Amino acid sequence: MQQFNFPFVATNQEETQLRNEVRSFLKAELDSGGYQPSADCWMTAASPEFSEKLGTQGWLGMTWPKQYGGHERTTLDRLIVTEELLAAGAPVAAHWIADRQTGQQIINFGTEEQKQTLLPKMAAGKSFAAIGMSEPQAGSDLAAVRTKADKTATGWRLNGRKIWSTGAHLCDHMIVLARTSPAEGRNRQIGLSQFLVPLKTRGVEVSGIDDLSNHVHFNETLFEDVDLTEDALLGKEGNGWAQCMGELALERSGPERFLSTFILLEQALTVLRGKLDNQGLITLGQLIAKLRSLRIMSRGIARQLAQGIPSDTEAAMVKALGNAFEKEVVTATRRLLSTTPTNEWPAGLAALLDDAVLKLPANTLRGGTTEILRGIIARQLGMR
Template identity: 45%
Template sequence: MTVSSLHLELPALPSELMALRREVRGFVAAERAAGGLPYPDKVGLGFSPEVSRRIAARGWIGMTWPRRYGGHERTALERYVVTEELLAAGVPVGAHWISDRQSGPVLLKFGTEAQKQALLPRIARGELAFCIGMSEPDSGSDLASLRTSGTRVDGGWRINGAKLWTTNAHRVDYMIALVRTARADEGNRQSGLTQILIKLDSPGVAIRPIRSMVGVQDFNEVVFQDVFVSDADVVGQPGHGWNQVSAELAYERSGPERWLSSFRLLAELVQAAGPRPSDASAMEIGRLFGQLMAVRQISLSIASMLQAGKTPNLEASIAKDIGTRLEQEIVRTVRNIVHADALFEGADLPALRALLASAQRYAPAFTIRGGTGEILRGVIARGLGLR
């Protein structure tokens, strides 16, 4: 069993997609050989604006967007292949990930023509980065309880409040924030919410770092104190923010990063185990890959639904719930195999050691980010008519 053999077992895709897959693998190999792409020693999405710009130069950001907005008018499945390969190889895509995955599509679907013309081409060139402005202090997973407010003033809005667990806010240019701009209707807590573009170097924006137990600063608290945004920065219609966020969450929850965050760790285990792993280890590794392929098929079907213009909230929640729990199981299983087979005894396996140490600290976050398992199961229950 070898790492390269993992690719051969993937379900067949149209020939043009396989050609694109080989192109991405060639790009990764060339970047590594040239020293421009370090080998990953942590799970999760690394952050490198330089790598993102080189990816953009290949036409792999904004792939499905119209050419008039800097896109390349390729299919959602082509985009899926590119992102799958980059994630499986541990390429640091964090500098463009949010912008390409959801902020750009939100602007494309709900933004004004001026917003699209000004922002989308720069995202596609890898020049602009975004973060998500949803979670708040004291709100937990109850997004409708948010308290950040947008008050009407001459020519725009005054924003006050705070967003929490905001990934990469200290490194990016913009946030699309969900704020309350009107009192909620009785019996409809989701009404009165609006999405607003906020430039993070604006006066009144303070970014406070939160260091995780992994030892890195990815998270932040972003505080707004009388931050002025113009009417031109409203995304979509005031008061329609909840429906827009619901569409955005389908992009966030369905992608391959929801089951590939710990893939590099599993690949390193396969390499360390060699062609003749123990029977017990081979059985466990096979079980994990069987589950990975099943989740992958769900994720691919959601990519097809997005390509057809649908909003697969239910399906995305299923994919995210299954995928992130599988990611945690991968970490536990790799740890158990490493100890049961004594792989570290007398072996020089720096990549596996580093990734396992990182993954064990990071794994609790898998089932929290993008919506907790409890929230997702509530979405699934409603989608099935059970509540």
């Protein structure tokens, strides 16, 4: 049985300085009406203009090599920027996936040409990417994907259907997991490959799906005889499963897994400050203690990733606990505020609360369901 590893990482002065820089930038944006804070901002609040501003600040592709438009900063610096953006409910959804995982996948597995063509635009906030893993019959059971890519004289022909593709309507590329050769007996993880698919290509159709809150932020993506050049293959043919698992570790390890609803708590406190009874104070204290613990765990993961230490199980743990925390924030805030909005509520709080409630069910599904994450953790504990 292996142990979990969450090293404690102390803060330092440079970090505080970076945090203050991001806060000043966000305050100026907010004051000038640049955005309206929202819950779940990293998935549903997209503003390509805002993403470009972050690119200009040097806050996208922060850890990537300078030769590809990155800034060669630490994973902790990146964590600080992402924490501040999430805590402020800023409109970061457009670039989120490219910055969090697609860029790093390209750095890890891409050809020189893929790196030179795509990464600088992503780091500038001018090119966005989507995740093409799930299909109607393949969610938790990802190895069941049916999308397939067949070799042709000039490259590959892609056919299939992806679902829940977040932001694909704004993106120019999607990393698609597809079958390139048959499974070997019961081992379905064999024969899968990843492709960097340009979405503005003949045969690709992206259509929006309404979520519970009436937003279109995810899509169904259809691939019908899409001809891809040879260099659309990302990494090695047949290595798709292993590559995908690495991508999922990037996807699960960030603070967005516990900060999606933080903005709600912060805004509610403008009404609640000084008015909570003992029970209310206990509830608030518990939330803050949990948040502090999750942040310490998240910083530990960032440090480990920087040192090249795999942290998949630790990331699964933060996501599972973080999703439970996000839900508690909404439940507790609803209880602490009166159920009917009063004149004291700041503008936007009622809408923020409604929106957070409607978006909440998605949190424990996206990026791997709680049951699947618990399975990963149980395996690490030697329980299965």
